[in-house]
Amino acid sequence: MRIIAGQFKGRRFHPPADNWPTRPTTDFAKEGLFNILENRLDFENLVALDLFGGTGNHCFELISRGARKVTYVDKHRPAVLFVKKLATELKIEAQITIINGDVRRFLLHPAIQFDYIFAGPPYPLPWIPEIPDLIFDHGWLNTNGLFVLETNPQHRFDQHPRFRELRTYGKTHFSFFS
Numbered sequence: 001m002r003i004i005a006g007q008f009k010g011r012r013f014h015p016p017a018d019n020w021p022t023r024p025t026t027d028f029a030k031e032g033l034f035n036i037l038e039n040r041l042d043f044e045n046l047v048a049l050d051l052f053g054g055t056g057n058h059c060f061e062l063i064s065r066g067a068r069k070v071t072y073v074d075k076h077r078p079a080v081l082f083v084k085k086l087a088t089e090l091k092i093e094a095q096i097t098i099i100n101g102d103v104r105r106f107l108l109h110p111a112i113q114f115d116y117i118f119a120g121p122p123y124p125l126p127w128i129p130e131i132p133d134l135i136f137d138h139g140w141l142n143t144n145g146l147f148v149l150e151t152n153p154q155h156r157f158d159q160h161p162r163f164r165e166l167r168t169y170g171k172t173h174f175s176f177f178s
Helices: 027-038 057-064 077-090 103-107 128-137
Strands: 047-051 069-074 096-100 114-119 141-151 163-169 172-177
Touching: 027 057, 027 141, 027 163, 027 172, 047 057, 047 103, 057 069, 057 077, 069 077, 069 103, 077 096, 103 128, 114 128, 128 141, 128 172
Parallel strands: 047 069, 047 114, 069 096, 114 141
Antiparallel strands: 141 172, 163 172
């Protein structure tokens, strides 16, 4: 895991994730996505949500680039503990809220709206097609916000009313919604 830009640029982290049920976004795909986000988001004022946060790769990149507040949600306890430990090491505890819980249950009870939401669910998750509707039906995204869903090529969202575009990096697909 590598931070691409910002205050922690070049830092590498080595999560003990060999046996975790996580699938970290590749550096190639993450760099492509963040090149797009760099032109669409104001990182300095950003309030973001990272669903299925895994190793925290996305959260740490956002915070490194200046995000004001990031909420991380994942149910795999070892991943959550790794993210907490790393947040403490980086002294960014005030910028990250870490929730150890089920994403579906979390999405059913909105509390605040976010400027940017990223979801990188496990590819075999059977309810991936429901994720955009859970985000929009429960009001999680600000009016001018951006939601990005990472999937494999088996999932298509181009018929969803909030779908805007698809970007692909190898077998990694990023569907953009607003």
